[in-house]
Amino acid sequence: MxxxxxxxxxxxxxxxxxxNFDESLEFYTTLWGLEQVSAGDGVAYLGSPVDxxxxxxxxxxxxxxxxxxxxxxxASRAEVxxxxxxxxxxxxxIDRAPADLGTPGGGYGLRFFDCEGRLIExxxxxxxxxxxxxxxxxxxxxxxxxxxxxxxxxxxxSFYETHLGLKxxxxxxxxxxxxxxxxxxxxxxxxAKGPHVALNHVAYDMGGIDSQMRxxxxxxxxxxxxxxxxxxHGAGDNTFSYFKDPAGNVCEFTAEMEGVDEANWKVRxxxxxxxxxxxxxxxxxxxDGMIPAQFNTPDTGxxxxxxx
Ligand SMILES: [Fe+2]
Numbered sequence: 001m002x003x004x005x006x007x008x009x010x011x012x013x014x015x016x017x018x019x020n021f022d023e024s025l026e027f028y029t030t031l032w033g034l035e036q037v038s039a040g041d042g043v044a045y046l047g048s049p050v051d052x053x054x055x056x057x058x059x060x061x062x063x064x065x066x067x068x069x070x071x072x073x074x075a076s077r078a079e080v081x082x083x084x085x086x087x088x089x090x091x092x093x094i095d096r097a098p099a100d101l102g103t104p105g106g107g108y109g110l111r112f113f114d115c116e117g118r119l120i121e122x123x124x125x126x127x128x129x130x131x132x133x134x135x136x137x138x139x140x141x142x143x144x145x146x147x148x149x150x151x152x153x154x155x156x157x158s159f160y161e162t163h164l165g166l167k168x169x170x171x172x173x174x175x176x177x178x179x180x181x182x183x184x185x186x187x188x189x190x191x192a193k194g195p196h197v198a199l200n201h202v203a204y205d206m207g208g209i210d211s212q213m214r215x216x217x218x219x220x221x222x223x224x225x226x227x228x229x230x231x232x233h234g235a236g237d238n239t240f241s242y243f244k245d246p247a248g249n250v251c252e253f254t255a256e257m258e259g260v261d262e263a264n265w266k267v268r269x270x271x272x273x274x275x276x277x278x279x280x281x282x283x284x285x286x287x288d289g290m291i292p293a294q295f296n297t298p299d300t301g302x303x304x305x306x307x308x
Contacts, residue, residue, distance in 0.1 A: 005165060005182060006164060006165030006166055006167070006181045006182045007074045007075070007079040007082070007083050007122070007164070007165060008072050008073065008074060008122065008164050008165065008166065008181040008182070008188075009073045009074060009075050009181060009182065009184075010072070010073045010181060010184065010188060011070075011071070011072060011073070011143040011144075011145065011146060011188050011189075012053070012056070012071040012072055012073040012121075012123060012126070012143075013055055013056050013057060013058060013069075013071035013143070014056070014057055014058070014067075014069075014070060014071070014143065014146060014202050015057075015058035015059075015060065015067075015068035015069040015070075015071065015306065015308075016057070016058070016059055016060070016065075016066075016067060016068060016199075016247065016249060017059075017060040017061070017062035017064075017065065017066045017067075017068045017301070017306070018059070018060075018061070018062065018065045018246075018247035019061070019062065019063060019064070019065065019247075020246050020247060021042060021044075021059060021060070021061035021062075023246040024059050024245060024246045024247050025044050025059055026246075027245055027246050028046055028057060028059065028245070029046065031218065031219055031222055031224065032140070032204070032215075032219075032245075032251065033049070033138060033139035033140055033215055033218075034046040034047065034048065034049070034056070034057060034139070034140060035047060035048075035049045037054070037055050037104065037129055038055065038104040040308075042060060042061035043058065043059070043060045043061070043308055044058070044059045044060075045057075045058050045103070045104050046058070046059070047129055048131075048139060048140050048141055048142060049131065049132070049136055049139050050131060050134075050135070050136050050139060050141055050207075051131065051141050051142055052128035052129050052130070052131050053128065053129070053142060054104050054105030054126050054127060054128060054129050055104060055105070055129075056140070056142060056143045056204075057143075057202075058308070060306075060307075060308060064300040064301075065247050065248070065249075065297065065300065066299055066300045066301030066304075067118060067119075067198075067199045067299050067301055068119065068301060068306040068308070069111070069119050069120070069121050069306050070118060070119070070120050070121070070146060071109075071121045071122075071123060072120065072121065072122045072123075072164070073122070073123065073124065073126075074122050074123065074124045075124060076124050076125070077098075077108045077124050077125060079124060080098050080108055080109055080110055080122055080123065080124050081098050083110070083122055083164075084097060084098045084110045086163070087110075087112050087163060090162075090163060092112050092113070092163060093112060093113045093303075094110065094111070094112045095111035095112055095113060095119060095305050096109075096110055096111040096305075097110055098110040101123060101126070103308070104129075105126040105127040105128070105129065106125070106126065106127055107123045107124060107125045107126035107127070108123060108124055108125050109121050109122055109123025109124065110122060110123075111305075113303055114156065114159050114160070115152065115155050115156055115159040116148075116150060116151070116152060116156055116197045116302065117197070117299075117301075117302030117303035117304075118148065118197075118299070118302065119301065119304075119305065119306055122164075137210060137211050137214050138206075138211050138214030138215040138218060139206075139211070139215065140204035140205065140206060140215075140253070141204075141205050141206060141207040141211075142204070142205045143202070143203070143204060143205065144188075144203035144204055144205035144238070144252070144254045144257065145187050145188050145189060145190060145202075145203045145254075145257075146188070146189055146190075146199075146201075146202050146203070147189070147190040147191070147192060147199075147200035147201050147202075147203075147294075148189070148190075148191050148192070148197075148198075148199065148200055149192055149193070149194025149195075149196065149197060149198045149199070149200045149294070149295060149296065150191050150192065150193060150194060150197060151193075151194070151196065151197055153175070153177070153191060153192075153193050156191050157177050157179070157191055160179055160189060160191075161179070164181075165181075165182075166179040166180065166181055166188075166189060167179060167180050167181075168267055169186050169187055169236075169260060169265070169267065170186070170187075170235045170236075170267055170268045170269070170270060171267065171268070171269045171270065172192075172235055172269075172270045172271075172272065173269070173270070173271060173272055175192060175193040176190055176191065176192040176193070177190065177191055178190045178235055178236065179191070180260055184260070185236075185257040185258065185259055185260065186235070186236040186237070186238070186257050186258050186259070186260060187235075187236055187257075192294075194294075194295050194296075195295055196295075196297075196298040196299075197298065197299050197302060198295065198296035198297060198298055198299045199249055199296055199299065200250065200294045200295075200296065201242065201249070201250035201251060201252050201294055202249065202250075202251050202252065203238075203240075203251075203252035203253075203254045204251065204252065204253055204254065205254055205255065205257075206253050206254065206255045207255065208255050208256070209239055209255050209256060211255065212230065212239055212241060212253045212254065212255045213230065213241075215241075215253050216229070216230055216241040216253060219241075219243055224243055225243070225244075225289070226241060226242065226243060226284075227242040227243055227244055227250060227289040227290050227293050228240070228241075228242040228278075228283050228284060228286055228288075228289060228290035229241035229242050229252075229278075229282075229283045229284075230282060230283060231277075231278035231279070231280050231281075231282050231283025232256075232278065232279045232280050233277065233278070233279070234270050234275075234276035234277060234279055235268075235270045235276075236257050236258060237256065237257065237258040237279075238254045238255065238256055238257035238258070239254060239255045239256055240252055240253070240254050240283070241253045241254075242290060242293075244293055248293075248296065248297065249296065250290075250293050250294050250296070274286075
C-alpha cells in the first residue's frame with residue numbers, strides 16, 4: 001500500500017566509504033566540481049559551490065568499500081519522530097532512534113536499514129551553509145537521484161512505497177523502477193535488478209545542459225573516460241554523462257529531469273531500445289561500459305551501522 005503523502009522531501013546526501021580516500025577526495029573536489037566544507041579524521045563532507053545545502057556527499061576512509069548512508073530529507077522534526085514510530089511499529093530495524101545529529105549543520109534524524117540492509121537516514125532542520133554567491137558553471141548544484149542494484153526488486157520497491165511513501169513513476173521493462181517523493185521530479189530513487197546488492201550510481205544535478213557539458217568536457221580533458229553519454233534518457237527525459245570514481249562507483253552529471261503532474265500521472269513502461277535509453281543517440285552503447293560498471297562490487301556494508 002502506498003501512503004497518500006510521503007514524509008520525504010528529497011535526497012540530502014550520499015555517504016561512501018573506500019580505501020582510496022585521498023584519491024577519491026581529489027577526484028570529487030578538483031574534477032567533479034564539489035568543494036570540501038568540513039573535514040574530520042578520514043572523513044570529508046563535500047557540498048556544491050553554488051548551493052547552500054550543507055553537504056551532498058560524504059567520503060570516509062575505510063578498509064572495505066561500502067555505501068555508508070543514503071540521507072533523505074523530511075520537512076520537520078515531527079515528521080522524523082512520526083516516521084520513527086511507524087518504522088518501529090512495522091518491525092523495520094532501527095539503527096539510531098530520532099535524535100539531534102552531530103554532523104555538519106546539525107539537525108534531527110534517525111537511521112534504519114531497508115529490507116536489503118542499506119543504511120538510510122531521514123533528517124530535518126539541517127542548517128544551510130554560507131556560499132560565496134558567485135556564479136559558476138560546470139559544477140553540481142545538488143544531488144539528482146540515486147540508483148540501487150537489488151536482488152529483490154518487488155520487495156525493495158514495496159519497502160520504499162510502504163514505509164517512505166515514495167511513488168512509482170515509471171518502469172524500464174520489468175527490471176528497473178523509478179520512484180519519486182512528494183511533488184518532485186520524475187525520480188529521486190531508481191531500483192534495478194542486479195547480480196548483487198550494490199550502489200548502481202549517484203547522479204548530480206548540474207542545473208542545465210550547458211553546465212553538464214562543461215563538466216563533462218573538464219573530465220574528458222583530464223583523461224577520464226566517459227562510461228556512457230552524453231545523451232538524454234527516455235525515462236525521466238534527463239540528460240546524462242556517466243563516469244566512474246576512483247573507488248569504482250558510477251557517478252553521473254544530469255540535468256533537465258521532467259516534472260510530474262501528480263493529479264494526472266500514469267505509470268509508463270519504457271523499453272530497452274537504444275532510442276528510448278538514449279534519445280539523441282549520442283551516448284554510445286550502454287553495453288560497452290555502463291552495464292558492467294553499474295553492477296559495481298557487492299556492498300560490504302549491508303546490515304552494518306556506519307561509524308559516522
Ligand atoms: Fe541516472
